[in-house]
Amino acid sequence: MWINTKSGSVVAGNVTKDPEYKRVGNNNTPLFKLSIAIGEDDDGKKKYADIAAWGRLADKLSTLGIQKADSIAAFGIWVKKDSNGKTYWTLKADFVMAFNNRAVAPNEASSGGAQEHDPDDMDFGDLPDFMK
Numbered sequence: 001m002w003i004n005t006k007s008g009s010v011v012a013g014n015v016t017k018d019p020e021y022k023r024v025g026n027n028n029t030p031l032f033k034l035s036i037a038i039g040e041d042d043d044g045k046k047k048y049a050d051i052a053a054w055g056r057l058a059d060k061l062s063t064l065g066i067q068k069a070d071s072i073a074a075f076g077i078w079v080k081k082d083s084n085g086k087t088y089w090t091l092k093a094d095f096v097m098a099f100n101n102r103a104v105a106p107n108e109a110s111s112g113g114a115q116e117h118d119p120d121d122m123d124f125g126d127l128p129d130f131m132k
Contacts (some may be wrong), residue, residue: 001038001039002038002039002047002049003031008015008075008076008077008094009075009076009077009078009091010073010075011036011038011051011073011074011091012036012038012071012072012073012074013036013037013038013039013068013071013072014036014037014069014070014071014072015034015035015067015068015069015070015071015072015123016034016035016036016048016068017035017068018035018067018068019032019033019034019057019061019066019067020032020033021033021061021062026082028059028118029054029055029056030054030055030056030059030062031052031053031054031058031060032052032053032054032057032058032059032061032062033050033051033053034051034066034072035048035049035050035051036049036051036072036074038049047087049074049089049091050088050089050090050091051072051074051076051079051090051091051096052079052090052091052092052093053096054092054095057093057094057095057096060124061096061098064098066098070098070099071098071099072097072098072099073096073097073099074091074093074095074097075093075094075095075096076091076092076093076094076095077091077092078090078091078092079092079096091097113125
């Protein structure tokens, strides 16, 4: 399931493989990555969403025991990356909820809450085609 709003997108589904937690870059920044199945298109082709959480949110998620087949809901903004002639989309998460009875993890940015996104800066024409 996915829902797009002017302030971001919500995706929900089941984790398709065990998540990856690592520290990256010169600053050793925490990164938690997972992929979820979010439904099917009109032709019955399965759709997936890659989710990336950074910083304290990544650290918190790494403690929850999230694993393959757990149900997840996440809120964030879509980030596009072009590599080797292909376009990849990842949801940069501000909030992730694991429905595995283990916990909820909001991204506690320096302001104490989730990052804010200016609705006027959102361009829905720049979303993955299956999200429009």
